[in-house]
Amino acid sequence: MVEKGLFDLTGKTALVTGGGTGLGRIMAEALAEHGANIAVCSRNVTHGLETADFVTAQYGRKAEAYSCNVAVEEEVIETVxxxxxxFGPIHILINNSGTTWGEKAEDMPYEAWRKVMDVNLGGTFLMSKYVGRQMIQNREGKIINIGSVAGIKAEPADVLNAIGYSTSxxxxxxxxxxxxxKWGEYGISVNAIAPGFFESKMTRHVLSENQEKIIRKNPLKRLGDPGSLKGAALFLASRASDHITGQIIAVDGGSSL
Incomplete structure (x- = not known):
């Protein structure tokens, strides 16, 4: 048996928003593989149940799924x-739920802008607020927010034309x-992962039209792979990152350089 040491999450509970599919599921599996129990929340609870069932079957961890729209405060309160x-105390929160809207800035409906902001920024705030309250009481916690390389550098319109997403x-x-x-004094670490282009439901349309161009411009000449994201999430969720907070880690093959 491999000694996990600094990366051992045995006895910890992680809440992963948007954990039913895509990058959220990848990160939920990574934490479960190293001992964490997993709570998954998603607007589509069926997807969340699939993740929870897999985690229990594959790793023997306790896992549950919850239906939650992170942009609705009452649903966030109830879910937390x-x-x-x-599960008891929540030790790890991954704010992964997100949405996007592809449109020229001059043509984007304000309702679309608000939806992206409400889910991406509003949901991250609400989950952090209500999970953070019990982390403050317990004086420990790891919060991992999922940003994006699109929030570090601007992309030309022919690669990514989603100004609301990038701004959020x-x-x-x-x-x-x-x-x-603000929360360091309570023993809470807050960091973010900024993924580059990974294959997911959200990036499917962009990659279908621009994958070769994106790969060509990437210093490592490839898209992101699940292992890369798992490593970053595990690092930030574990004791290995105890002296790291307020950092944005780009997992992007160097595309943000």
Whole structure:
């Protein structure tokens, strides 16, 4: 048996938003593989149940799924209360839920802009607020926000034309730094992962038209792979990152350089 040491999450509970599919599921599996029990929340609870069932079958961890729209405060409050009732303290929060809207800035409906902001920024704030309250009481916690390379550098319109998404992710990056400053005294670390292009439902359309161009411009000449994201999430969730907070880690093959 391999000694996990600094990366051992045995006895920890992780709440992963948007954990039913894509990058969220990848990160939930990574934490479960190293000992964490997993609470998954998703607007589509069926996907969340698939993740929870896989985690239990594959790794023998306790796992539950919850239906939650992270942009609705009442649903966030109820979900956090239910997770604490079912699992006890939440030690790790991964704010992964997100949405996007591809459109020229001059043509984007304001309703679309608001939807992206409400889910990406608003949901990250609400989950952090209500999970953070019990982390403050317990004086420990790891919060991992999922930003994006799109929030670090601007892309030309022919690669990514989603100004609301990019702006929301830049906001998440600063929210991460500000919250890390405010909550460090309580033993809470707040960091962010900024993925580059990975194959997912959200990136499917962009990659279908621009994958060769994106790979060609990437210093490592490839898209992201699940292992890369698993490593970053595990690092930030574990004791290995105990002296790291307020940082934005780009997992992008160097595309943000």
């Amino acid at each position: 209360e239910r997770v604490i009732e079912d 992710k830049a906001g998440i990056h600063h929210f991460t730094k500000d919250l890390a400053m």
